[in-house]
Amino acid sequence: MAQIEVKNVYKIFGSNPQKILPMVQNGATKEEVLEKTGHTIGLDNVSISVEEGETFVCMGLSGSGKSTLIRHINRLIDPTSGEVSVDGTNVMKLDKKNLIEFRRHKMSMVFQRFGLFPHKTVIQNIGYGLEIQGKDPAEINKTSMEKIEAVGLNGFENQYPNQLSGGMQQRVGLARALATNTNIMLMDEAFSALDPLIRSDMQKQLLSLQSELKKTILFITHDLDESLKLGDHIGILNAGKLVQVGTPIDIIMNPADDYVAAFVKDVNRGKVIKAKVIMVPTNKFSGPKNTNMIKVNEDSFLDEFLPKICLKPAIVEVVDKNGNVKGYITDKELSKALTKANFNQFVKSKK
Numbered sequence: 001m002a003q004i005e006v007k008n009v010y011k012i013f014g015s016n017p018q019k020i021l022p023m024v025q026n027g028a029t030k031e032e033v034l035e036k037t038g039h040t041i042g043l044d045n046v047s048i049s050v051e052e053g054e055t056f057v058c059m060g061l062s063g064s065g066k067s068t069l070i071r072h073i074n075r076l077i078d079p080t081s082g083e084v085s086v087d088g089t090n091v092m093k094l095d096k097k098n099l100i101e102f103r104r105h106k107m108s109m110v111f112q113r114f115g116l117f118p119h120k121t122v123i124q125n126i127g128y129g130l131e132i133q134g135k136d137p138a139e140i141n142k143t144s145m146e147k148i149e150a151v152g153l154n155g156f157e158n159q160y161p162n163q164l165s166g167g168m169q170q171r172v173g174l175a176r177a178l179a180t181n182t183n184i185m186l187m188d189e190a191f192s193a194l195d196p197l198i199r200s201d202m203q204k205q206l207l208s209l210q211s212e213l214k215k216t217i218l219f220i221t222h223d224l225d226e227s228l229k230l231g232d233h234i235g236i237l238n239a240g241k242l243v244q245v246g247t248p249i250d251i252i253m254n255p256a257d258d259y260v261a262a263f264v265k266d267v268n269r270g271k272v273i274k275a276k277v278i279m280v281p282t283n284k285f286s287g288p289k290n291t292n293m294i295k296v297n298e299d300s301f302l303d304e305f306l307p308k309i310c311l312k313p314a315i316v317e318v319v320d321k322n323g324n325v326k327g328y329i330t331d332k333e334l335s336k337a338l339t340k341a342n343f344n345q346f347v348k349s350k351k
Contacts, residue, residue, distance in 0.1 A: 002049040002052070003184065006085075007082055007083070008071075009045070009046045009047075010013050010080045010082055011065075011068055011079050012040070012042065013041075016178075018080065020033060021080055023036075024041060027244060029305070030240055032252070043068055046082075048069075048242065051232075054217070056217070056231065056232065057226075057230055057233070059220060059222060059227045059237070061222055062235040064216040065237045066221075067219075070218055070220050072084050072089075073186055074103055075091050080350075089102075105182065106128065106291070107185065109188070110316065111188060112192050113193060116161040116173065121265065125176055126144040126234075130144070130180060144179055145157065147178050151174055165198070166194055170190065170193075183215060184217075187217060188252045189220055189221060198241070211321070227320075228251075228271055231248060233247060234251050236251070236260055240346075243259060245257035248272045251264060253280060256313070266342070270302040270303030271301055273302050273337050274298065275299070275302070276338070278302075280328050281326065281327045287328065287330055293310060294309065294314050294316055295317045298320055302338070315328055315329070316328060321332075
């Protein structure tokens, strides 16, 4: 079931957006509108549907409209035209009081620049949202400590933000978002300010938390690798238009236009394809099981375990998080998955 629905949203920045709207609806480009009217198109007839419990990634270059889109979800800005619904509620129709309650209890946000209070300790920053919700101090402290442990910050609860590294500060921001226990998390370029290694660690942390919590996450990024790693579905924006929506494999193998094709042309398939996508289910596997085997989780990406196979050829045994065997991968499946000429046919055969 869709938890977030964005329908035919236009956002035009300028002194008289309603006057310019028909021009945009009739097909004028972002450049034409800016040149002729001085107005800027933020979003041009964008519609997305985010299912409950999924991570939906919106990506695009600077100025594509991705941050403008996320700010419509919690109504930090209003559309020029269109509708935004969350759990069936039209966000545009909420009055000031109900909008405040909606923001406090329905969703949380993780910012690119951390957004921490410099005068508050880690535990005070994490508990701030609960304080705003009116929770009692004992509950705030208990929940805050649980989230500190969840993001690996034990022992740092009484430190101040300026005593922490960038990665640790972003962990505080993530813990604060988790503490309010909202079903929806909005993450606007949340890891973009981090160094590559710290960024990779934060991505892994988010994937690990999401596998347990199943939040509905709308994640904004300009980084393709990050999109492919985190997203159940990806929406690609260009000059305010949504040019393609699909799974990571859809985006890689069937780019909708030259803009998307340019993004994905050099991508490493091993970073996109998960073991469960290419495995042969146990009831269909007829190969030998008494040879060398390595065990991998069904959600592992190929590039995570390919080096092990290269060093010591083996059959891959694919298991779920409880250790149950779900299927097997041999050289045959790996070859089809990593060879561009065969991959489209291979994906069709798995559907």
